[in-house]
Amino acid sequence: SAFSSQSNPPSWVLVAAEINIEFRRIDKFCVETNSVVRLIATDNWLLKVMPYNIEFARQDDSTLILSSCDNHSMSPSGPGGAQFLNIEVKSFVPNTRSFNIRWVSS
Known part of the structure; x- marks a missing residue:
């Protein structure tokens, strides 16, 4: 893998x-x-894709x-209620921003 917590962060490429x-x-x-998120x-990555931004974190x-x-x-x-879960994706890598996912549970 090109990216792991044991090595220095690689270039964005x-x-x-x-x-x-x-x-x-x-x-x-x-x-x-x-409608927009x-x-x-994937096997190793979690991506949140928005119209003007992508937030991602390595699962490990x-x-x-x-x-x-x-x-x-x-x-x-549809009919009935819904529960919305707010999930924070928090990285163990220093100086890495966390991001949130809002998930509908019905």
């Missing part, structure tokens, strides 16, 4: 190449969390933390 290789594989998980999980170097959840009596996908 190496990271982009590794993500590109994994993204092209058929065995990735893709889901739209809302897509969450993609990160943890997912359920920061909050809220319940709503109406669901955007």
